Amino acid sequence: MASPWWKVARSEEVTSAKPLAVDIGDQPVVLWRDAQGIARALEDRCPHRRAPLSRGCIRDNGWIQCGYHGWSYDGETGRLKDIPNMKDEQKFPPVYKAAAYAVAESGGFVSVNLDQKTSAPAPVAEQTFPLGGTTVVGLSQGEWIDALFDDPGLVLNIRGVQPTPYLMSELREEDGLLVMERFCQWGKLHYPSYATAEFPITLITRTRPDTGETEVVLRDDSFRTLLTAQLAPVQAARGVTQVRWRAKLGDELKGRHALALRRKGSFEVRDAVDAAALRVLIRSASHHGQQLRDKLLSAPAVSGPSVSEPSVPAPTISAAA
Amino acid sequence: MLEVADRPASTDTDHHDAPSAPPRDLKPSMNAVNNWVPHDLVMRDSWFPLAHDHAVGKKPVRRAVYSHPFYIWREDGKAVASEFHPLEIVTRDKSPFTDARGRYPVMEHYGLIWGWFGRPEAADPAHLPSLPFLPPKGGLPKHMTATIRFDCSAPISLENLIDLTHADFLHADVVGDERSDSEQVEVFYDSETITMVRTLVNKSVAPIMKFFSGIRQPTQNVRQVIRIYLRSHCAIAYGRFSPGDDVPLFHPCTPESRDRTRMEMVMNTSNAGRMFRHVMPKAGYKVSRQDSSMTNPQSPRYMDLTPRKDLHSRFDQAGQRYRLLMMELANRQDAGDFDYRDNVGTDCSDIIGLRKELFQF
Numbered sequence A: 001m002a003s004p005w006w007k008v009a010r011s012e013e014v015t016s017a018k019p020l021a022v023d024i025g026d027q028p029v030v031l032w033r034d035a036q037g038i039a040r041a042l043e044d045r046c047p048h049r050r051a052p053l054s055r056g057c058i059r060d061n062g063w064i065q066c067g068y069h070g071w072s073y074d075g076e077t078g079r080l081k082d083i084p085n086m087k088d089e090q091k092f093p094p095v096y097k098a099a100a101y102a103v104a105e106s107g108g109f110v111s112v113n114l115d116q117k118t119s120a121p122a123p124v125a126e127q128t129f130p131l132g133g134t135t136v137v138g139l140s141q142g143e144w145i146d147a148l149f150d151d152p153g154l155v156l157n158i159r160g161v162q163p164t165p166y167l168m169s170e171l172r173e174e175d176g177l178l179v180m181e182r183f184c185q186w187g188k189l190h191y192p193s194y195a196t197a198e199f200p201i202t203l204i205t206r207t208r209p210d211t212g213e214t215e216v217v218l219r220d221d222s223f224r225t226l227l228t229a230q231l232a233p234v235q236a237a238r239g240v241t242q243v244r245w246r247a248k249l250g251d252e253l254k255g256r257h258a259l260a261l262r263r264k265g266s267f268e269v270r271d272a273v274d275a276a277a278l279r280v281l282i283r284s285a286s287h288h289g290q291q292l293r294d295k296l297l298s299a300p301a302v303s304g305p306s307v308s309e310p311s312v313p314a315p316t317i318s319a320a321a
Numbered sequence B: 001m002l003e004v005a006d007r008p009a010s011t012d013t014d015h016h017d018a019p020s021a022p023p024r025d026l027k028p029s030m031n032a033v034n035n036w037v038p039h040d041l042v043m044r045d046s047w048f049p050l051a052h053d054h055a056v057g058k059k060p061v062r063r064a065v066y067s068h069p070f071y072i073w074r075e076d077g078k079a080v081a082s083e084f085h086p087l088e089i090v091t092r093d094k095s096p097f098t099d100a101r102g103r104y105p106v107m108e109h110y111g112l113i114w115g116w117f118g119r120p121e122a123a124d125p126a127h128l129p130s131l132p133f134l135p136p137k138g139g140l141p142k143h144m145t146a147t148i149r150f151d152c153s154a155p156i157s158l159e160n161l162i163d164l165t166h167a168d169f170l171h172a173d174v175v176g177d178e179r180s181d182s183e184q185v186e187v188f189y190d191s192e193t194i195t196m197v198r199t200l201v202n203k204s205v206a207p208i209m210k211f212f213s214g215i216r217q218p219t220q221n222v223r224q225v226i227r228i229y230l231r232s233h234c235a236i237a238y239g240r241f242s243p244g245d246d247v248p249l250f251h252p253c254t255p256e257s258r259d260r261t262r263m264e265m266v267m268n269t270s271n272a273g274r275m276f277r278h279v280m281p282k283a284g285y286k287v288s289r290q291d292s293s294m295t296n297p298q299s300p301r302y303m304d305l306t307p308r309k310d311l312h313s314r315f316d317q318a319g320q321r322y323r324l325l326m327m328e329l330a331n332r333q334d335a336g337d338f339d340y341r342d343n344v345g346t347d348c349s350d351i352i353g354l355r356k357e358l359f360q361f
């Protein structure tokens, strides 16, 4: 299994003004943009005295400079370029370097691959969604995805949208992704969903088995796409998950509820999960999901790399609408 | 016996276990500095500075050395240190570090209260570090003292101190930047101490001195000395600035626990100008927060032995030597040898280049 690309930042979060500290699991990573505007990633640990490089600064030439003793590193190779005060010898042996990670940028996300020798292709997205945000949740990535599967209302807040427990299609594999569809109502559950004949809206999620990246599509009963969102939950330190997301509204919004989505803050990833509700949430879809994910991830890599990697679909659903 | 480290810093960094760069004049033992786990070092049979004398009265104050409780108060004006609070209903066993009544050896000197951690019978005032710029009987004004805490292990705090190049970056707004015409670093050491002398010619004047000492010249010559008493984790930081002032600082790093450090700081600015005298000790608060921003995240990264080696430059010579000396001393203590092979109490004025005439007590 090739090492996955983790969407650790939104493009606008990575600048040449200030380093950005993120983590992938327990691995701290520092991100910034070099003088050419290329996003760079190094281990967030200066190999001199282990200070976090993210507490340093970015030099005009694009090197990152540790804030402790001012050692500077080149982002592409991680190699040490400069030790202050050392006027004479500024040539350092190749072992003088910080761990550099592969970085890719596409669709308004910056992705990092922890395996420097990875052969997996970097993700390519056709478009960048205008809305975006970053949310830190006190839940592990696995639990967060399970909650998304079992009750998306616990982790997402879409204005006026009330997910029901009623699944329109159970979790299943589709093109290497975990796909499911759930009926939703507008507003509070004013009548019991089990007694409802028709539902006005539906929520589709398509989740990668390796990274948990999920595309969310909200559609009305006329098959109009009301909203498309991309969620990138990345396991961070201490069992916390950082979720980066981008979203866009559909072109054709009809009805009072749908139009209300235009207002600011219509979509958000919740930064707090109702723990009491989560505790008693039945593991239904997610239980099945774990089995499916395991199956997809353990799929034999006998065939070429094009088959062993889950395909990353372009956001076709909004186009189809 | 004082040795001089004239060997250039190791280039054998063997990062990620990659083939190492060709070693230069490398003593094989120097490689051991990469096995530095300061969290594991515990020093015994030493005086540790625990409180400013003015902080202790009849009511017990709470201190610790390596998590062993020290309650300190005065009885008939005399400082006592106990592992039990006087009101405590004792349910724990007495430690081997106190006498039958649970009392530690304690002494008052240089305006500080010192507690002995180790075998009580080995406590000897002769092992008190020499601090020739502090009045032996105390009495410096309170504004020259401060208490500062670091959320890192004491050796990391001291490594930070002896590594002066970081000041040009982390403390540039206080002490100035890295610009100077020449820079020389010398290191002297014995089994109980390490002393580093850094000489800078025509260094840009520290902002704080510009403002508070009224220095007009753009540059000044600087002689900075860091002397560490390994066992007690006490350090002297002595700067001589010309033009400018003489600023000796007592910078102890008492390991209250293995990952938390208490500094009962004393800065003797009696000889500096009036403004500087009052402001400079306060700069410690700012500088220490800057240091903390690095040493705090560093600390957990030095809690376990890792095969990944640190990189070093020739400016790290003193820091590397400090690591080595601490490890040697710790090894010796692990083997049950707590003797002092070198005397820490001998007047160190000459070693630190103290302008004695300014510090007559």
Ligand code: FES
Binding pocket: A046, A047, A048, A049, A050, A051, A066, A067, A068, A069, A070, A071
């Ligand atoms: S720790 Fe980064 S330059 Fe020293």
Ligand SMILES: [Fe+2]
Binding pocket: B160, B161, B166, B167, B170, B171, B287, B291
């Ligand atoms: Fe410092």
